[in-house]
Amino acid sequence: MARSYSCRSRMRGKSEESSVVRCQFQSRSRSRSQETHMQNTGIGRITTAQFSDSYPPIMDGVAKVVVEYKKHLTDILGPVHIVVPSIPGQDEYNEQDLTHNYPTIPIPKRSPYRFGMPWILPGFSRKIARLPLQLVHVHSPWMAGPLGWQVSVLRQIPIVSTFHTKYLDDISRFFYGMHLPVEIARRIIIDHYNRMDQVWVPNASTELTLREYGFRGPIEIIGHGTDIVKPANPEQSIKQAEEFLGIDAEVPLLVYLGQLKLEKNLLFVLNSLRELKDSGHNFRFAFIGEGYARPELEKAAQDLGLPEVSFPGLVRDRTLLTSLLNRSKALVFPSRYDTAGLVIKEAASLEVPSIVLRDSNAAEGIEDEVNGFLSDENPVSFGNKLRYMLDNEDTRCVVGRKAYETLCRSWADVAREVAERYRDLIKVKAHRSA
Secondary structure, eight states, rough: OOTTTTHHSSSSSSHHHHHHHHHHHHTTHHHHHHHHHHTTOOOOOOOOEOOOOTTTSOOOEEEEEEEEHHHHHHHHHHEEEEEEEETTTOOOGOOTEEEEEEOOOTTOOOOOOOEEOOSSSHHHHHHHHHHHHHHEEESSSSSSHHHHHHHHHHHOEEEEEOOOOOOOHHHHHHTTTTTHHHHHHHHHHHHHHOSEEEEEEHHHHHHHHHHTTTOOOOOOEOOBBEEEEEOOSSSHHHHHHHHHHHHTTTEEEEEEEEEEOGOOOHHHHHHHHHHHHHHOOOOOOEEESTTTTHHHHHOOOOOOOTTTEEEEEEEOHHHHHHHHHHSSSSEOOOOOBBSHHHHHHHHTTTTOOOEEEETTTGGGTTTHHHBBEESSSSSSHHHHHHHHHHOOOOHHHHHHHHHHHOOOOOOHHHHHHHHHHHHHHHHHHHHHOO
């Protein structure tokens, strides 16, 4: 019986092997020059710290970045300390002497996120500052930001901050669009980034967002990577996904992967799926993730008459997650809230194209029907794009292949670039202090 993922079986052989090498090691020559450069800086192994407001068991994009930085920078540079809020269920992710937690309380209607309170631990920042740190990297302007900045001042070491999230969207929704809280938050954000030695963003679209917030300083673009690789046994992988979701082999699968938040345009997804269903297409759709909006989304799916839609919850098993993406026809990602969309790269690693909104930050680097699919922001157009993709399997396969070739970059390669920039910044800071 022919399966619905036939393009994978048509694209095997030597060309696939060369593409695997290109995806995983596309910057090998550049990496060698980077390593030579790092050796020539005269700086040996260094100790760094990552400060973040989210960390596993929270599984958002920021937490993923911190996890991958720690994993790869430990090998390249040396010890990486993690300074994060205490979160229930976090013990299995903490590493003795390298993970430093501070107390938290829940944030209403924003589970699993928590409000960090490092100041209630007397001398916490000075305790962190006694670590032999040579550079601090913060991933949020909120609790992580001021704490990391205090440590950098106490130690007189460089500090980097990455702008990951459209924070003002969160603030506006939390305060029902009130102007004053949004303006106060905007000023806090700009003050934070103005104190940094370097400010990083994941792509050019996110740089524009930070400019719109009012930041006028220099900005560096440091992209994200992926740890997803093609399954050694594709048939077994696809069977695992089908058994997990309870779907037949011939049914096309579409997935969304991420937090279940209304800011991510997920009600729009359901309205688009209703358009797809009305066109007579058979499909299944899975919202993979958790979040405060799940009850509302479940009710909306029921009200729209979409039994095809399921909510399997958060999937922490990376093997199972890979299987689910591998079985999918496409990743559906209509968010204007996200700055970069790590999951787009993860899907591309498996030759799974993404369907995104035209002119969204997540659409950067995607050309319509070349290495992804773009749609206008209305359910009819989005539903039509889904229908076109399902009706044109050969096109979908070619687009997925091109996504693999153009959007895929390994975290190891990203970490080599990050390490080079860390070393350069330490050297510049030392020269200025001399």
